[in-house]
Amino acid sequence: MVDVFEVAKIIVERIKTHYPQDVAIVGYYGSYLQGRATERSDLDFFFIPATVRGREVELQFIIEGISFDFWPIPWDRAERIAAFEEWNTTIIADCELLYVRSPDDLARFMGLRETIAALGNSSNTLKLVQQAETALGNCLISLAKLRLPASPGDLSYCRVQAHEIVTSLFESFCFLNQVYYTRGWGHYREQVRQLPIKPAQLEQHVDTIMFSRSRDDILFACEQLIADTLSLISERRASVEGARSYRDRMKGYYEEERGLMNKLLTACEKGHYETAFFVAIGVQDGLARMLYSAEKGSWPSSLDSGEYRTYYEQFGYPDLIALLNPIDFEPLRLAVLSLIEKLEKHLKSEGVPLNQFDSVAQFKSFVLSCS
Structure with missing residues (x-):
């Protein structure tokens, strides 16, 4: 030896x-x-x-x-x-x-x-939940490869992708539980068994992935494990989200975003659908995420399936995306004007300062007063 x-x-x-x-x-x-x-x-x-x-x-x-x-x-x-x-x-x-x-x-x-x-401190929980989300996101790439019509049908390829999924899931579990593994290949399961936060059917699905010779069964086990882990991450995130705050999270947002809204108005007036398409979606989705952040105290999860749009809809902001129409831009233009008005009122009601000036002279006075 x-x-x-x-x-x-x-x-x-x-x-x-x-x-x-x-x-x-x-x-x-x-x-x-x-x-x-x-x-x-x-x-x-x-x-x-x-x-x-x-x-x-x-x-x-x-x-x-x-x-x-x-x-x-x-x-x-x-x-x-x-x-x-x-x-x-x-x-x-x-x-x-x-x-x-x-x-x-x-x-x-x-x-x-x-x-x-x-x-292990609670102050680090949200950061580690976000890393668990990133690890789970890697699973989705391998899952998509397995689902593609052109995906190789042989068992070896299926097991390679399933291996990637299980490895990333084990990584996600350690982040969720704020622990680290002390042993590597062949010993993750015995360590995961001791963790309080893990899918209820973990053992059953991992056994399927390891021992089954059915591609469909392995794919199903991967799908279930990913779905169960996503639920655990969502629950964990909900338990640690920060304080509601518009002043901290949306200060300066409107002043910057107004430029895109103006671009969208111009696209509507000129009938430029491609610009309207990309800008309208960017404005609406960006505002939805910002509202979620201000209300929940944290940025939406990278794995969020659209739940972050709740506050945008709840506050009655117009659905710009639904109004995209290459034939008739007027409804969209009016909706943008409505959005500008609603957003200004909303932010002011939440105590968010808006740096808007009616003239350069007024802006100059503001700058001098800040000196």
Whole structure:
């Protein structure tokens, strides 16, 4: 059995001799740290380069049939890992250090662990829910590939896409529960079983994905898991949304958006349907999202299926999109004028300041008063 720590010692001695100022941290994690190593286990080790030259110590090699990958994690990536922007947080949280260049490097590294320790706090819940949404969004790409008419019908292709879906779902679960996994391939399920937030039929559907030889059954299991996870994310998001605030979230919005509304009026007057089409949809959808944000205290989910439009409809804003007509632009033009009037009144009633001036002289006075 290869003495992996003797291997690590050789690499660290090389760093001390030839790269003493170029490598900040060397650490190891995984099976040897957790006491689960087998005779075929390599040493999972990494380094944080301190300079560009430090990247030169990266090395992949094989000793007695055991592969080793001494790989770099730049400081900025280590910070992303510590912030749960990647889901291999255990590398930073649980590693054992083999080499540290300086006390400052050690303090910086321990600061990353403090960041990880704080990620279970409620103040980070919304951020991690959003990352769970991003992970689930990746599932939709693989699901779409499976559903395409031209999608290969063989089982191998189906399993590849299902594998992508399950992997992204496991990632989503760790974000939803504000935890990180300490073990990798082949051990996610046993860790997910301990999580409070997970689909009720998770085991059944994952078994179908892993063992079934029916493409239709695998596709159905993927669809159900995605739908169930989306529901969990929506519930979690609803429980942590921020405070209602128009002044904070819509200050300056109208002044900027008025330019698009003017463009839409001009398109209506000139009968330019293509401009009207794109601008009308952009204005209506953008305002719907802003109203949701002001009311709910957070931006609509990237997986929102249109629920964010509720407030736009509730407040009686005109449906510009439904009025798009290449033959008759007048109803749309009148609707835009109505929208401008309604939005101004709405924002003023919510205490949102509007910087509108009747003349350049009036604007000049305003600017001078702000000096």
